[in-house]
Amino acid sequence: MNTPGSSPLQRLRRELFASPLDGLISLLLIGFLLAVGLAVLRWMLFQAQWAVIQANSTLFAVGRYPVDQQWRLWLLTSLLALASGLSWGLLRRLPHPGPAWPRNDRLAVGLLIALAVVAPLALQLQASVQLRWWLITASLITSRWAAGRWGQAIPPALRRWIPLIWPLLYLAGMVLISGGLGLVSVPPSEWGGLLLTLLTASFAILLCFPLGVLLALGRRSELPLLRGASVLYIEFIRGAPLITLLFLGQNILGFLLPGGLAPDRVWRAAWVLTFFAAAYVAEAVRSGLAALPPGQLEAARSLGLPMPLALIHVVLPQALRVALPATVGQFISLLQDTTLLSLIGLLDLLGTARTVMANPAFLGKNGEVYLVLAVLFWCCCAALGLGSRALEHRLNPLSSPAQA
Amino acid sequence: MTSSTPSAAAVMIEARGVEKWYPNGFQALRGVDLTVHQGEVVVIMGPSGSGKSTFIRTFNALEAFQKGSITVDGMALSDDVRNIDAIRREVGMVFQQFNLFPHLTVLQNLTLAPVLVRRRPRREVERQALDLLERVGIHEQAHKYPGQLSGGQQQRVAIARSLCMEPRIMLFDEPTSALDPEMVQEVLEVMQELARDGMTMVVVTHELRFARRVASRVVLMADGEVVEEAPPEQFFTNPRHERSRQFLSQIR
Numbered sequence: 096m097n098t099p100g101s102s103p104l105q106r107l108r109r110e111l112f113a114s115p116l117d118g119l120i121s122l123l124l125i126g127f128l129l130a131v132g133l134a135v136l137r138w139m140l141f142q143a144q145w146a147v148i149q150a151n152s153t154l155f156a157v158g159r160y161p162v163d164q165q166w167r168l169w170l171l172t173s174l175l176a177l178a179s180g181l182s183w184g185l186l187r188r189l190p191h192p193g194p195a196w197p198r199n200d201r202l203a204v205g206l207l208i209a210l211a212v213v214a215p216l217a218l219q220l221q222a223s224v225q226l227r228w229w230l231i232t233a234s235l236i237t238s239r240w241a242a243g244r245w246g247q248a249i250p251p252a253l254r255r256w257i258p259l260i261w262p263l264l265y266l267a268g269m270v271l272i273s274g275g276l277g278l279v280s281v282p283p284s285e286w287g288g289l290l291l292t293l294l295t296a297s298f299a300i301l302l303c304f305p306l307g308v309l310l311a312l313g314r315r316s317e318l319p320l321l322r323g324a325s326v327l328y329i330e331f332i333r334g335a336p337l338i339t340l341l342f343l344g345q346n347i348l349g350f351l352l353p354g355g356l357a358p359d360r361v362w363r364a365a366w367v368l369t370f371f372a373a374a375y376v377a378e379a380v381r382s383g384l385a386a387l388p389p390g391q392l393e394a395a396r397s398l399g400l401p402m403p404l405a406l407i408h409v410v411l412p413q414a415l416r417v418a419l420p421a422t423v424g425q426f427i428s429l430l431q432d433t434t435l436l437s438l439i440g441l442l443d444l445l446g447t448a449r450t451v452m453a454n455p456a457f458l459g460k461n462g463e464v465y466l467v468l469a470v471l472f473w474c475c476c477a478a479l480g481l482g483s484r485a486l487e488h489r490l491n492p493l494s495s496p497a498q499a
Numbered sequence: 500m501t502s503s504t505p506s507a508a509a510v511m512i513e514a515r516g517v518e519k520w521y522p523n524g525f526q527a528l529r530g531v532d533l534t535v536h537q538g539e540v541v542v543i544m545g546p547s548g549s550g551k552s553t554f555i556r557t558f559n560a561l562e563a564f565q566k567g568s569i570t571v572d573g574m575a576l577s578d579d580v581r582n583i584d585a586i587r588r589e590v591g592m593v594f595q596q597f598n599l600f601p602h603l604t605v606l607q608n609l610t611l612a613p614v615l616v617r618r619r620p621r622r623e624v625e626r627q628a629l630d631l632l633e634r635v636g637i638h639e640q641a642h643k644y645p646g647q648l649s650g651g652q653q654q655r656v657a658i659a660r661s662l663c664m665e666p667r668i669m670l671f672d673e674p675t676s677a678l679d680p681e682m683v684q685e686v687l688e689v690m691q692e693l694a695r696d697g698m699t700m701v702v703v704t705h706e707l708r709f710a711r712r713v714a715s716r717v718v719l720m721a722d723g724e725v726v727e728e729a730p731p732e733q734f735f736t737n738p739r740h741e742r743s744r745q746f747l748s749q750i751r
């Protein structure tokens with residue numbers, strides 16, 4: 096730490112201006128970046144007209160979801176915030192307590208607060224809506240704090256069940272969004288915007304993962320029929336562009352699935368996304384399986400573990416850890432691929448944007464709309480990437496504090 | 500040691516005329532016979548590629564064979580999955596490369612199979628596992644991960660992991676070949692103690708001192724066949740076959 100030349104300024108100097116040529120390149124790059132940054136900033140502040148976003152913020156968020164039922168989405172968002180805060184806090188404290196507020200966490204909280212203040216103001220939301228966002232942010236941070244403070248007190252027998260919150264919340268969310276159990280039904284045709292994008296993406300991500308694992312195992316199976324079928328499926332899906340599969344799905348999925356299950360257009364698209372991503376996840380998992388020394392399975396089997404137990408307890412935990420980065424990469428492209436839904440006429444984020452831009456009142460405001468879209472997608476993908484890195488770190492036995 | 504009256508003790512492994520072809524058509528075993536009685540320690544030696552690993556891996560069905568028969572602890576090896584799992588529960592195996600599960604702690608490596616396969620209560624298995632770790636001298640490392648141990652320690656954990664299933668037979672496939680020389684002895688000592696406690700063992704190894712001191716019989720394999728089978732004293736001082744003499748002169 097105290098070695099000479101380790102202050103930030105000195106380090107900058109050493110890294111950017113080590114030699115005259117390095118210095119020249121650095122200067123040119125800095126100048127270029129400054130020019131681009133300033134131009135974008137000037138456009139954002141003085142030229143762009145954000146009225147198109149402000150007037151349509153609800154449309155971008157949830158599409159044509161009925162106004163009198165939108166409280167259900169607010170409720171869901173609050174529950175999600177609470178669960179996120181809880182998980183975040185518990186992950187920091189269990190099973191081995193780290194510092195209560197590491198630097199990254201303080202940074203994240205600062206960012207959340209800034210976002211909660213700036214975003215509603217910039218969008219010029221009504222006071223009541225602004226207030227809701229502030230409350231949601233506050234509950235996220237509070238539950239993070241509470242979980243960090245009292246997480247240790249949860250009895251170990253109970254801890255194992257905590258992750259179940261998420262599947263339960265997902266099911267509850269499905270009910271809240273689509274209705275049933277006494278709630279007015281809101282058909283998928285009325286979902287839109289970010290809601291539809293996140294819903295189809297999360298549905299596909301959740302289902303394509305187990306499907307992909309099964310396909311990868313099938314591909315390495317000793318049963319020739321199973322192996323052949325898996326290979327055929329994977330290679331067929333990977334050889335076809337998603338957009339053709341989406342159109343195909345709209346046309347034939349209705350025939351393939353039995354009557355009651357024949358889903359409407361949104362669910363058809365979600366299933367196609369799932370089947371599509373599963374093939375790519377299978378390839379990621381296969382590389383994880385291939386990286387595992389064969390001695391691992393032999394050792395498990397020679398201890399008397401039957402094949403399914405050997406897979407669950409020995410092979411998959413190791414293979415999936417290796418496959419995790421590539422798998423999350425697939426999830427991220429899946430999220431971006433949801434924009435193709437707009438091409439089959441669904442009002443996902445991009446589809447909504449296209450209807451807004453087609454409105455004569457907002458003609459020529461494409462730049463503003465696309466910039467917001469890009470930022471929204473970037474945020475979602477960054478969240479996925481961060482989550483995966485945290486998971487990777489946590490799953491690595493040699494980086495967990497357990498060894499101390 | 501029971502080797503003085505082997506025929507009186509129960510037969511634990513009986514291999515008759517075992518022949519094996521690998522999928523590429525190569526015949527690795529050409530009619531191998533071997534009988535191992537309870538409490539015996541049989542050491543298998545032979546040049547590289549002679550089929551030693553292939554042979555002992557047929558005992559717990561890690562390798563299939565096409566001709567002949569193998570009976571382990573009274574159960575005839577068949578293709579039936581349940582029969583195979585039943586035999587594997589009674590037969591422990593220690594590998595050259597340890598094959599510990601790197602994502603589990605040492606203690607979890609030991610308790611995994613007894614809890615899942617034998618369905619014994621976790622508490623009880625953990626107590627037994629700690630006892631076993633103490634026996635092989637790595638009691639303090641129970642909560643470390645395999646990657647944090649030396650090779651010799653890892654191999655001792657692997658032995659303890661097998662013992663935790665309370666097997667009636669232990670198979671060792673070159674357990675010390677991947678170890679640095681200074682760690683070989685600690686593993687051999689554990690194995691020697693195991694033999695003294697009456698465990699039935701089949702050991703593929705080229706450790707002459709171990710074979711001399713511990714083995715009931717030494718078996719020499721070459722080109723997929725058993726060439727010579729003799730008590731260690733006779734095998735090392737006065738081998739009957741030319742092939743044995745050749746082999747001994749190479750490793751000495």
Ligand SMILES: Nc1ncnc2c1ncn2[C@@H]1O[C@H](COP(=O)(O)OP(=O)(O)OP(=O)(O)O)[C@@H](O)[C@H]1O
Pocket residue numbers: 521522523525527545546547548549550551552553554
């Ligand atoms: N999967 C396989 N496919 C084809 N041939 C194989 C396979 N495994 C082993 N063999 C061949 O079978 C023969 C016996 O192999 P095995 O591993 O049993 O020998 P070994 O006596 O254990 O040798 P080493 O001392 O090198 O371990 C060798 O010639 C080897 O090349």
Ligand SMILES: [Mg+2]
Pocket residue numbers: 551552553672673
């Ligand atoms: Mg071998």
